[in-house]
Amino acid sequence: MKIYFAASIRGGRNDASLYQALIDDLKTRHTVLTEHIGNPNLTADGQIQLTDQAIRDRDIDWLKAADMVVAETTNPSLGVGYELAYAEKIKTPVLILHRDQVNHLSAMINGTGYFDKIFSYQTVADALAILQRELP
């Protein structure tokens, strides 16, 4: 499958190494269109070599091409919220991973019936087990 992995960039890069681990696992079985999101050298400034419009247009093209969106939502992010709404609009399946012990997932996301695959986890190993079970 082609997977759009969604996670925070300008919202903060505290979880960048976690994103990398999830992407590395997904890449063993699928194609990850957004693998730059796990890049440890990508800071919260984002991809400053591109205009925001170029980033947006590229990301929307990838979102439209994807068979599935996988989002790590623990670090709040405007872009991820936008991407989840866009995936709902174009009816792309979504899998959400969230660490409830860090914070509560947005009511706007958790309360939207379309998002019916929301998995709470604690450790990276837990998250990898979820991905391997749900996206073999």
Added chain:
Amino acid sequence: MKIYFAASIRGGRNDASLYQALIDDLKTRHTVLTEHIGNPNLTADGQIQLTDQAIRDRDIDWLKAADMVVAETTNPSLGVGYELAYAEKIKTPVLILHRDQVNHLSAMINGTGYFDKIFSYQTVADALAILQRELP
């Protein structure tokens, strides 16, 4: 006008007093449907007396009823990102206030042509002047 004021709740309440000041100003000239967002007693846990689905359904009803969305986007928020995409989908006008000196606005939001009223500001007084000029 009926205004849907969008800002972070579970994404973090560091700016709650700022949201209150913006809402108080808007209320002198307009109806603010989401005035609870400025409530200093509302924590990042959110409105725990309601289910997430009830919060989501109420907020979507307000969003559909609104003439305008005003979003303060400095504190990253999944819910605000979702709401901005939803406003774009139903063609509700959007005004965004962002403090560029704190962080960069999401490329997904800043790069979306529909969001053509994005105002950078520094102080509360600046933000109030923008609201008074744009939403008299």
